[in-house]
Amino acid sequence: MKILLARIVLVFGLIFSFTAIAVTKTDDSFGNKNTEVRFRNLVKDIRCMVCQNQTLLDSKAPLAVDLRREILAMIDQGKSDKEIINFLVERYGDFVLYNPPLKSSTILLWFGPLLFLLIGLVTVIVLVARRRNAAEETITAAERSKLDKLLSDCDKD
Amino acid sequence: MKKKWSAYVLFLLPLLVLFVVLGFLAVGLTLDKTKVPSPLIGKLAPAFTLPTVFNPDKTITFSKLKGKPVVFNVWASWCVSCRQEHRFLEKLAHLSIAKACGKPTAERNKRRLVGLYGLNYKDQRDAAQGFLKRLGNPYIASAHDLAGRVGIDWGVYAVPETFVVDKKGFVRYKYIGPINDVVIERELIPLLCKLDQEP
Numbered sequence: 001m002k003i004l005l006a007r008i009v010l011v012f013g014l015i016f017s018f019t020a021i022a023v024t025k026t027d028d029s030f031g032n033k034n035t036e037v038r039f040r041n042l043v044k045d046i047r048c049m050v051c052q053n054q055t056l057l058d059s060k061a062p063l064a065v066d067l068r069r070e071i072l073a074m075i076d077q078g079k080s081d082k083e084i085i086n087f088l089v090e091r092y093g094d095f096v097l098y099n100p101p102l103k104s105s106t107i108l109l110w111f112g113p114l115l116f117l118l119i120g121l122v123t124v125i126v127l128v129a130r131r132r133n134a135a136e137e138t139i140t141a142a143e144r145s146k147l148d149k150l151l152s153d154c155d156k157d
Numbered sequence: 158m159k160k161k162w163s164a165y166v167l168f169l170l171p172l173l174v175l176f177v178v179l180g181f182l183a184v185g186l187t188l189d190k191t192k193v194p195s196p197l198i199g200k201l202a203p204a205f206t207l208p209t210v211f212n213p214d215k216t217i218t219f220s221k222l223k224g225k226p227v228v229f230n231v232w233a234s235w236c237v238s239c240r241q242e243h244r245f246l247e248k249l250a251h252l253s254i255a256k257a258c259g260k261p262t263a264e265r266n267k268r269r270l271v272g273l274y275g276l277n278y279k280d281q282r283d284a285a286q287g288f289l290k291r292l293g294n295p296y297i298a299s300a301h302d303l304a305g306r307v308g309i310d311w312g313v314y315a316v317p318e319t320f321v322v323d324k325k326g327f328v329r330y331k332y333i334g335p336i337n338d339v340v341i342e343r344e345l346i347p348l349l350c351k352l353d354q355e356p
Contacts, residue, residue, distance in 0.1 A: 049193070049314035062279065063314055066305050091312035093196040 035075055042081055043071060045098045046088060055098065195312055195331040202229075202322045203310040207300035210277050210285045217274070217300045220326060226352040228271045228345070229320040230296070231308065233280040234288035236316045242335035243292050249273060249341055250295040258350035270349050275299030278308045278316050321345065323352045 040057060046067075048059035056064050056071075067088075074084050088096050100106050108115075139147070197203070206218040219229075230246060232239040252270040275296040277285045282301060289299070302308055311320070321330040330348055332340055 063305070063309075066309065070309060090196060091309060092314065093193055093312075095193045 035072075038081070039068075039072060039075060042075075042084060043068060046085075047096050047098055049092050049096060192333045195328070197312055197320075197328045198331060200328055202320070202326050202328050203307070205300070205307045205310065207276075207302055207307060210275075210282060210289070210299040210301045213282070213301070217298050219274075219300075222272060222274065222322075223326055224324060225272050226270075226324060226349050227322040228273045228349075229276060229311075229322055230273065231276045231278050231311070231313050231316050231318040231320075232299075233278045233316050234284040235280065238335040239317045240288075240292070242317055242337065243295070245336050245338065245341060246273065246295040247293055248338075249336070249345065252346070254350070254353060257346050258353065270346075270353070272297055276307060276311070276313075277301050278313060279303065279305040319345075321348055321352070324355060 043057040044055050046056040048054045048056050048061055048064045048067075050061035050063050051059055054061075054064075056067055070087075071084055074087065079087075085097070094100055094106075100109060102110055202219060204218075204220045206216050209215045209217055228249065249271065250269070250273040254268050254270050257270050273296050275298070277299045279302065282303075285299070285301065289296075300307065305313075311318075315333050317335055319332040319336050320328055323329050329352065330344070332344065336345070
């Protein structure tokens with residue numbers, strides 16, 4: 001049992017050690033701390049086009065290495081974040097951004113969840129209202145007398 | 158009576174939702190997420206001047222390649238799919254307008270349909286030369302982009318990639334991945350014949 005536990009810990013340790021390496025190991029050198037923070041914030045929201053579920057910060061694809069170098073060079077040249085993002089979007093399209101811009105083609109993406117929430121809310125409100133109406137339903141005088149008759153018949157038995 | 162109708166709706170609604178979800182899944186499965194539409198289409202082709210693969214002293218300036226539609230193919234000797242598409246590039250390079258577009262005009266008879274140029278992406282010069290010497294050279298010329306900087310300007314991320322640029326220098330089409338007969342027949346030839354008609 002103890003050996004099994006140790007093995008499990010080892011396996012998990014090995015699995016997560018790779019992600020630790022992937023996150024910490026970048027091949028870029030920074031002149032100062034501010035540049036590094038800006039660089040990391042910028043690059044973590046950009047998709048690596050080669051391995052599309054990785055960010056540009058994590059990826060070790062040759063293109064990602066080249067693009068990190070380009071971005072660092074642009075920061076050193078005094079370009080703004082917006083200019084750098086424009087540079088990437090002009091070349092690779094909006095797909096390169098993990099944070100997609102709000103435009104006509106992305107309206108469903110941005111407001112789809114809200115739409116579903118609204119549909120859910122309306123459904124709940126309608127159901128509750130209907131149930132309340134059903135509970136408040138009253139019986140007519142004719143129905144009342146019929147009911148009384150039935151009940152008295154039961155008493156006789 | 159009314160109650161019966163609403164019961165049917167309640168019964169059919171989950172089925173309807175199921176079909177909508179299935180529809181989304183079917184579309185999602187057939188989409189190829191690795192093929193992202195290029196934002197370059199409709200824009201002026203990114204300018205560059207690079208040395209050629211065979212002669213480091215000779216340069217290609219892309220903006221000067223005007224007057225005839227250009228097919229611009231990004232390739233590398235290390236790229237396996239490039240080897241696969243190579244024979245189709247040879248075929249494309251040798252197509253004449255008369256043969257491809259069905260216009261047997263005498264003066265047009267011998268004119269080639271396209272100017273095929275290459276961008277040799279992040280490759281060693283001797284390896285690239287060896288590749289073309291072994292397999293044949295379909296390109297009028299190939300630019301040697303050792304650093305991959307021109308590749309970035311063209312938004313290259315999955316070699317091979319094939320662009321079509323019109324006579325005025327605007328990017329009109331991009332294909333990601335190795336081209337083949339189907340791509341040539343169904344996409345490239347119709348587009349190139351159309352571009353040939355444009356002023």
